[in-house]
Amino acid sequence: MSRIAYVNGRYVPQRDASVNIEDRGYQFGDGIYEVVHLYDDRFIDEDRHLDRLERSLRAIRLPMPLTRAALSLVLKEVARRNRVTEGLLYMQVTRGVSHRDHPFPTIPVPPALVVTVKRIKPYPVSIANWGGNAITMPDLRWAHRDIKTVNLLPNVLARQAAKEQGAIEAILFDEATGTVTEGAATNFWIVDEAGVIRTRALSHSILPGCTRSALMSELAEAGIAFDERAFTLDEMKRAREAFITSATSFVKPILKIDGAPVGEGTPGPVTTKLFEIFARHVKGGAKNAA
Secondary structure: OOOEEEEOOEEEEHHHOOOOOOEHHHHHOOEEEEEEEEEOOEEOOHHHHHHHHHHHHHHOOOOOOOOHHHHHHHHHHHHHHOOOOOEEEEEEEEOOEOOOOOOOOOOOOOOEEEEEEEEOOOOOOOOOOOOEEEEEEEOOOOOOOOOOEOOOHHHHHHHHHHHHOOOOEEEEEOOOOOEEEEEOOOEEEEEOOOOOEEEOOOOOOOOOOHHHHHHHHHHHHHOOOOEEOOOEHHHHHOOOEEEEEEOOOEEEEEEEEOOEEOOOOOOOHHHHHHHHHHHHHHHHOHHHOO
16 A cells, blocks of 8 residues: 655645645755654654644744644544554645745745654564664754754764764764764763763753653653753763663663763663653553543
8 A cells, every 4th residue: 555645735645745846845944844653543742742843833934834733633644544553753844835045935835734654663662672872973053953944964964974883873062062962863861970860951952852851751750850951972971871862762772872882881770760661651641642
């Protein structure tokens, strides 16, 4: 069965789906995207993702392509038509089609909306084989990393560099301060020398991850302390544990960084505990009910 995509008001076979060559997303990267995890026919943290979508659109002065309620129905219909109950749903909104010129169209055009979904492997049953290695790289992205824009070339190059070195992620750092920002496609955390769970505070420097936010809510409910405080590369190298979070990584341990083991080079007890907490959030939390 051909996969079905939603493209500007129509459900079409994905092999036949297309957008105009003068779509501003293609010409300028003038658009926003979101990725949502679908588990057991439920969108995990859907409200967080739609909140972030709206925030990112406001930041680039682009209206929602549909009402929030209508968009939610489209997401569910794309999943239904593709018979996907566990997967990743991708949505992209651009400023639409107009003659190529850097300023916004003089006469406003409708935003363009594309939604696709794909199946993924089942949620990991344990953390034992879930980890991976990372490399470090200077953070060369633009200043507004808090906006989930489709402009991802620095992220692509960083991820490719990681792949070529047998790693799953590139941990980015600010060359001026020596502090870690985040992963190329994830938020990054450590358990420092003192046993404190740490991740960088929200600012223009990092993306406000929805999995990051959900995990923090779960930690607060469980009474587990964490610290939103930047850390340096040296502090990272001395960390007991490290892990990444995202809609596709969930809570994933980082076992080596630049070839050196993190802690004992195995999933640590804190990361294992957080993996279990987040797994419960994904698999049974009432707040995730469709």
